[in-house]
Amino acid sequence: MLMTPPSLATTLAEHLATINLSRASNDARRFAAMAVVDTIGITLAGAAEKATLIARRVLGGEGANGDAMILGTSLRTRVLDAVLINGTAAHAVDYDDMARSMGGHPSVPVVPVVVALGEQLGSTGAQVLEAFIIGYEAECRIGRVVHPHHYEKGWHPTSTLGVFGAAAAAARLLKLDVEKTAIAIAIAASSASGIKANFGTMVKPLHVGQAAHDGLMAALLASEGFTANPGALEHKQGFLQAYDGLDQVHPERMLAERDTLEVEQPETGLKQFPCCGSTHPAILAMIALAEAEAIDPAQVTALHIRMHRMRLPHTDNPDPQSPLGAKFSLQYVTARALIDRHVGLADFEGDAYRQPAIRRLLAVTSIDAFPDKEDGNEFAAHVKVDLDDGRVLTGEAASAMGRGPRDPMSDVEMWRKFSDCAVSVLSPEQTRAAFDSLQRLDSEIPIRDILAPFAITLAAGQTR
Structure with missing residues (x-):
């Protein structure tokens, strides 16, 4: 049977x-x-x-x-x-x-x-x-x-x-x-x-x-x-x-x-940048190229980005109209990486996406997908920058799945990211206490006690 x-x-x-x-x-x-x-x-x-x-x-x-x-x-x-x-x-x-x-x-x-x-x-x-x-x-x-x-x-x-x-x-x-x-x-x-x-x-x-x-x-x-x-x-x-x-x-x-x-x-x-993960290879490629060649953003006459076709349908947003939309704009985050050599939380607040230097770069940015015969690595990116002195600079990133078990973030890097994230809701002292308490996670301590430093005490009548 x-x-x-x-x-x-x-x-x-x-x-x-x-x-x-x-x-x-x-x-x-x-x-x-x-x-x-x-x-x-x-x-x-x-x-x-x-x-x-x-x-x-x-x-x-x-x-x-x-x-x-x-x-x-x-x-x-x-x-x-x-x-x-x-x-x-x-x-x-x-x-x-x-x-x-x-x-x-x-x-x-x-x-x-x-x-x-x-x-x-x-x-x-x-x-x-x-x-x-x-x-x-x-x-x-x-x-x-x-x-x-x-x-x-x-x-x-x-x-x-x-x-x-x-x-x-x-x-x-x-x-x-x-x-x-x-x-x-x-x-x-x-x-x-x-x-x-x-x-x-x-x-x-x-x-x-x-x-x-x-x-x-x-x-x-x-x-x-x-x-x-x-x-x-x-x-x-x-x-x-x-x-x-x-x-x-x-x-x-x-x-x-x-x-x-x-x-x-x-x-x-773990993510290194606070935006859609599909954009990260281009960010890394641009940061590396901009730092290596000391690129002056004012000299850029054209910027081209090439990525795997899977990464483009939800990130091809050449004219973001909100901070949230900017997180899904491959053009915006790559331009931001070129200008600042970094992409952080502040780049998706207020009118950061409307800054004149950003808008100028967006106007000269183009994207396309790798040819089918070259698209084996879905997390690869290639960037090309044309300068007003005639130079053409290129850079690439092989992959960008964040910092994983084989290349973990250091304690200092973890603290920097955590404190940057917590700054809007916790005091510096409470942020430090909360982060330190979470280091006891792999223990027999009750999770409620581990989370105790996160409890926010406000004055009467306040709500957060």
């Missing part, structure tokens, strides 16, 4: 069940902790963004009380609401980490869940870290199945796949068994959403808040006995068919390289 093979959700849940913090390598634990700290930092940076403030008002977060902190504020609210608000904030400034296997930003759908649920459950820092690794693993493993078609079709993987990471992470904190974890994944399949047409608007960070919220909801429902079809991923009318088509996906890839955790794969890393 033939045995029916387990569903993809069950196979993934069985794989996740074999992972625990004590068996993770030191590199995996260290980079996972760095990713959590980094994500909390960028959540602080996004706490005062308009998208976050609107989400907070709509959810009634201003006057609510609950178990979970709304980061960057003096408020606490219901866990599900905190997850949606913090998830939106975490993606609002586009400074979050990247993973090639996911095709998106792996930490932002997961960290809001493990932090808020961990607070409610009284989880330790180590338990939160383990759940984060589980969530990261789940979303990236499904990413291996659907990419590159999923991204090219127009889905936003950070949310469409992040919902599975959120569900799996919550399932671990809730101590769900394999069967219920598979059910949580199946429930999450019906909540997966997010289209790239909304990149450059407030909806993009909302995608992440929704993914975190819906993934947590899926795990909570599963924990109470809610039912779903464990075959919801591979069913003829399931997630894979509906979102990509069964002829475009590769289920056999899901557990490839299973002995190496996704969180320690080489093509993953």
Whole structure:
């Protein structure tokens, strides 16, 4: 008698069940902790963004009380609401980490869940870290199945796949068994959403808040006995068919390289610039060229950028009309890199995108894609600068997946980014205390105690 093979959700849940913090390598634990700290930092940076403030008002977060902190504020609210608000904030400034296997930003759908649920459950820092690794693993493993078609079709993987990471992470904190974890994944399949047409608007960070919220909801429902079809991923009318088509996906890839955790794969890393990750190779190429050749921006008569075709549909924005739009303008960020030799948070505030020197460069900037025979590296970039003295300068970057396990950011670099992100909501003293406290994440200290320095105490009548 033939045995029916387990569903993809069950196979993934069985794989996740074999992972625990004590068996993770030191590199995996260290980079996972760095990713959590980094994500909390960028959540602080996004706490005062308009998208976050609107989400907070709509959810009634201003006057609510609950178990979970709304980061960057003096408020606490219901866990599900905190997850949606913090998830939106975490993606609002586009400074979050990247993973090639996911095709998106792996930490932002997961960290809001493990932090808020961990607070409610009284989880330790180590338990939160383990759940984060589980969530990261789940979303990236499904990413291996659907990419590159999923991204090219127009889905936003950070949310469409992040919902599975959120569900799996919550399932671990809730101590769900394999069967219920598979059910949580199946429930999450019906909540997966997010289209790239909304990149450059407030909806993009909302995608992440929704993914975190819906993934947590899926795990909570599963924990109470809610039912779903464990075959919801591979069913003829399931997630894979509906979102990509069964002829475009590769289920056999899901557990490839299973002995190496996704969180320690080489093509993953923390962001160095607060804008769309697809633009980073051009930024790096331009900074290197401008510094090496001491380019005077006033001498530039033409600027040309060439990148992989996958990176252009959502970044070809030659005339950005808002700070948010500027984050998705390959032309703007490359021009900014040429002028400043850096791209930072201040470059996406106020009227920075309207500065005359920037507008002059935008007017002489062009882009195109690598020819098909040269487009093997989807994270490569080539830049060419024409000067008024007749010189033509060229530069390139081979890849730009951020600073990952093989080239981690130093403690000084982590502190610099964190403090830059926190400056708008925390005092310098509180920022230092909060950052230092997060260094205790991989420990038996309760996550609520680790987060204690983030609590903002305001004068009577004030709300932040």
